[in-house]
Amino acid sequence: MSTLANEIERYLKRLLDKSKKGFLEIKRNDLAEMFMCVPSQINYVLETRFNNSQGYHVESRRGGGGYIRIVKLSVEKDEDLLVLVNSTVGKMISQQSGEGLINRLEEEGFLTKRESILIRAIIDGKTLDLDVPERDLVRARILRAVLISLLREDL
Amino acid sequence: MSTLANEIERYLKRLLDKSKKGFLEIKRNDLAEMFMCVPSQINYVLETRFNNSQGYHVESRRGGGGYIRIVKLSVEKDEDLLVLVNSTVGKMISQQSGEGLINRLEEEGFLTKRESILIRAIIDGKTLDLDVPERDLVRARILRAVLISLLREDL
DNA sequence: ATATATAAGGTCAGTAATAGTCAAAAAATC
């Protein structure tokens, strides 16, 4: 098997897919017990796999009756994509955030697998091979241009 | 008895041939232990025997659960593409030549219309917004990376 | 009401598990 973090990720994503409400509520301690790990491992998974740039919103409450709610943010219309691009791709963007965005757009059906592999190859630091901050600036311009170009009406 | 690097190369290529998925995943440390050498020896083999021009793509992850993945690029049906890319895309390439190449690949059916629009957006001088000669160098690296990525056998 | 106990979840820094880089030493080849 893969890492524990990956397994927890898969488990949660499966539950999310099954849930027709588009969100999921869990008890941090129960989940930790289920996977036989410390509770903070759950936070690690949430931070690395369910963050904003990957298309999830997480909210929680402490105390008795506490919970963690994971909401999947969906991208349905071209307008959503525009908003997303504007909020995610600023003047500069890291490779990691860029990949998160690409993965998400592939999952949402905006990009084919080939397209996402192609874009990932481009925004790879080794391909760009520039010094930061130039690299993060160019990456942002590329991502913006690519995604905007896909909104063309004639496609 | 040939060199160690050759033995590791043969071993990996044999595994790759057996694997029907077109790619192979290894743990650098395990392989190093198996051949009783330092881990960086594995990197040497990958750099000298499994690079792009030899028809392989290598990707990896560090950290817990890390791995090295070797993907074979298909050359049977796309040998022409590789030749074309190598003859057209040198160390640097102008926007005009780049577009010429993209157009041709689209006509030949290697790229969909969307893909070609997407790539054209990227290699546009305004997107890259770098001074020459840097711009032409980056454009060449991007084109090369894109086309290589489309040859991946695990697509 | 107030204080206290209990039941959640959060943070952060440290440790473990991987892989990458680079230059020097050693071996092979020319």
Add this chain to the structure above:
DNA sequence: GATTTTTTGACTATTACTGACCTTATATAT
């Protein structure tokens, strides 16, 4: 003997996991 290729190891970078300590909400006793 010179040059190229291979091998090694010290240092660096990244990702995963753990545990001690912190914060917040709710329930209960006084």
